[in-house]
Amino acid sequence: MRNTELPSQPRLRLAQARIVRNLSQQALADAIGTNYVNVSRWERGITKPSPYFRTQLCKFFEKSEVELDLVPASAATTPARANTTTSPDHTEKAVPSVPTQPSALYDPAIPLKPGIDLVGREQDLYQVKQQLCAPQQVAMTALNGLPGVGKTTLAITLAHDPQVRDHFQDGILWAGLGPQPNILGLLSRWGHLLGISSSQMEKLSSTEAWAKAIRNAIGTRKMLLVIDDAWQLEEALTFKVGGPNCAHLVTTRFPYIASHMSINGTILLQELTKEASFRLLEMLAPQVVTREIQKAETLVQAVGGLPLALTLIGNYLRKQAYSGQSRRISAALEKLNDAEVRLGIEEPHVPAESHPSLPIETSLSLQSVINVTDQLLTPATRTTLYALSIFPSKPKTFSEEAALVIAACTIDELDALSDAGLLECTGGDRYTLHQVIADYARVHLSDPHPMQRLIDYVASHVEAHKKDYEILEQDNHLIETALEAALVQDKQTELIQITSAFAPFLILRGFYRQAEYYLQKAHEAALQQQEPNGIAGTFLYLGEVSQKQGNLAQAENYFQQGLVLARQTQSQERICTLLNDLGWVNLKKGGFAQAEAYLQEGLALARQIQDQEQICSLLKILGSVAAGQGIYEQSENFLREGLTIAKRINDREQTCVLLINLGATVGGQGRHIEAKAYYEEGLELARQLGLREQICVLLINLGDIEAEENHYKQAEAYFREGLRLAEQIEHREWTSVLLMNLGMISQKSNDYEQAANYLQQSLSLAQTIGRPRIICMALYEFGQLNLVQRKLNNAKHNFEEMLEKVPSGDQESLALAYYGLSRTLAKLGNILDAKKFGEESYRTFKAMGYNKAKELENWLENIEKI
Structure with a gap:
C-alpha cells in the first residue's frame, strides 16, 4: 500500500505554532517531556511523533493533528455531512465553500529572537526598518560589517519585529548561506514552504529552474526574503527570487557583495560605542561589571565594541562569577587581558541554531569566526594580514605606503584583505585594522622581519618629514610603535635617530611627558654608544622640554652641557640652536643682558653659515628681549626682519610665533587694532598646525585686548579656552x-x-x-x-x-x-x-x-x- 505521508517534508504548521508562541525547541520539549533533538527532527519531517507525543502536542497547542501537520489532511476523518445543511423539508443542500485568506508564512529556519534586547543598535534597526517598510521600499537592503559585528543578530531581530511582520503580511523566508551552502537544499525547502507540488519539484534540476519556480510561487505575495551570511555573490543572487511586492535583506562580511547587491540600500554596521559596549557587558555579567568597573572598561576598549567578543566575554564572566568569589572574578578578568585567551573563549553550537559560517562540529569563538575567512585567503594575503598586525589598531590608521613597505606586500594583497572585510579603508590611502582582527593576526605572526622593517621605515620617514607636522600627526602612533620596538630590540642607533627627528614635533604639540620619556631613553643609548652628537641632541631637546614645563634652571643646565659638546664637535648649526635656547631661558629668568649676549653670538654665527631658519629664530627672541626692556622700535625691527625671512622660507611655525611677538610689541604701544590682526592671523595658523602652546599664547593676547576694550565676556571666553589647553x-x-x-x-x-x-x-x-x-x-x-x-x-x-x-x-x-x-x-x-x-x-x-x-x-x- 502506498504511504501517503512524505517523511522528508517539514512539518511547517508544527514549527509555526511554536514560533507564534515565541518558544524555542528546548522550551517546547520541556513542556511536553522530551528533548529538543526530537522536536527538531519532528519539525523537519525526519521522524514522526509517537501517538503519545502527538496527543501531548495537540493538547499543548490546542490544535488538531491535521492543523499541526502530524497526519496528512487526507487521513483526517471528516463527517460525511460536514459540508451540508438540512432544509426544513429535510432535503440536504451543499453549503458553498468560503475561500479563506492563507495565513502568513514564517520560515521555521528563522533563528529564535535573541535572549536579550539589542544594545546600541536602535538607530541601525530604525534605518533598516525604514528602508524595508517605506512606501517605496528598497528592493534589496544589504547589511555589511566585520565578522562578529552583529549582522545576523540584527537580521533576526528584524524578522521577529511586529512592524516588519505586519508590513510583510504574507511572511518571511530565511536562507542561512555561509561559506559552503547547500543551495539546492535551501531552494527546495523554500519550494516546500511555498507549496510547490512534489511532482513539479521533481522536474527542477538547476538553480535557475528552482529560482523561477519559487518566484512564480511567490507571485504577488508581500514577503521579506532574508539572505544571511553571503560569501559568494553568485550564491546571494540565486536567492533574489522575490516578486514585485517583496524586499530582500542580505547580510555579508564582504563589502563588494554588499555594494553589488544593493546600490543605495547598503548599511555598514559599525562596532558598538563605548557606552553601548559597557551596557551590553553589564547586562551579560552584572555581578562582575559592578564590582570591577575599571577592568570592565579596559576589556571593552580591548575588543573595540565588537558585539560577538563582548557577548562571549560576558557569558564567560557570568559563568565564572556564579559563586560570587572575588578570587575567581579577579582571576577571570586577569586571564582576559591576554588576547589569545579572548580569542579562544568558545561556546558550543546548538544544533538547531548553528552559526551559518561554521561547521556544526566547530564551537563558536572569535578565533573560529575569523579563521573561516582567514583560510580562504591566499598564502600571500594571509602573510600580509599577519604582518599588518604590528601596526597600531583601530581607531588609529596607517598609510598605504607604510603598509606596502612594512608588510612587503602588493596593492593586490591589500585589496584582497579589504574585499574580505578584514582591512578597513578609512578614505584616501589610509587603512585601519580592528582590534580583534589585529589580535588574531598578531597571535599568528611568527616572522620577525615586519618589525625590523617598521623600525627602518619610520627612521627614514621621520627624518624626511620632520617639518611636515600634518604627516607626523597622522603617523604619531606608528612612530611611537617603532620607538617601543627599538627599545625592546635594543636598536640604539635607530632609537636615537627616530627620537632626535621626532622630539621637536612632540614638544611643539605639547606632548612633553611623551617627549621626555623617549629623550631619556635615547640619551642613555647615546651615552652607551659614546656618540657626542646624539648626546648633545638629547641635551638640547631635554632642555626644551624642561623649559616648557617651567624648570628653567634644569633647562639651562641641559643647554650648557649640550653647548660644550657642540663646541667640541664644531657643530655650528647645533651651537646656534643652543645659543638661541640659552638666550630664551635667560630672558624668562629676567636676565636681559645675558640673554642678549647669547642671542647676538648665535645671530652672528647663523648669518655666517647662512642658516635662515636659525636667523629667524634668533631674531624672534631678540625682539622679545628688546620689547621687555621697552625698546619697541628695535623690537619691531628684529621681528619684522624675522617675519620676512620666515614667510620667504615657508617656516609656518616661526611665522606663527613672530606674529605673536609682533602683536605684543605693537599692542604695548597702544596699536590694538594692528595687534589684534597679527594675533588673529597667528591663531588661524596655529590651529591649522596644531601648535597647542602657541594657541594658548594667542588666546591670552586676544583676551588681553578684549579686556583693554572692556569686552570682559569675550576676554573671559578666550582665557578659559586657553586655560583648558594649558592644563x-x-x-x-x-x-x-x-x-x-x-x-x-x-x-x-x-x-x-x-x-x-x-x-x-x-x-x-x-x-x-x-x-x-x-x-x-x-x-x-x-x-x-x-x-x-x-x-x-x-x-x-x-x-x-x-x-x-x-x-x-x-x-x-x-x-x-x-x-x-x-x-x-x-x-x-x-x-x-x-x-x-x-x-x-x-x-x-x-x-x-x-x-x-x-x-x-x-x-x-x-x-x-x-
Missing part, C-alpha cells in the same frame, strides 16, 4: 598667566573672592616655576584688587614686593610697580611720594613708547584732586 599640555607658565588673567576679569566683574582665588593660584605657580615677570604681574593684579576694595595697606605691600622682585632690565614691570605704588600712596594721603613714584613711572613709560604714558600724564595732572 591639558601641562604648560605651567601659561597656566599661571591665564589664572592671573581670569583673576583680573573676575575683579572687573566685582567677584572679588573668585579674583583672589585665581590670583593666589597664579602667584603660587609662578613662584614654583621661578618666573619673575609672572610673579610681578600677579602681584600687580593683587595690588589692583586690594586697591578697588580699599585695602590700601595690602595694596601698598603688593606693589612694594613687586618692586623688589622686578628683574634687572624689565622696564615695563618696573614702571607698573611705580604706578601702582603711586596710586596707593595717593589714596593714603601721601601726595608727595605719590607724585615721586608717578613721575618715575611716567618717564619710564614715555621712554618705552608704552601706551600707559598718556594715562600716567592724566593721573599726575589730577593727583591733587584724589
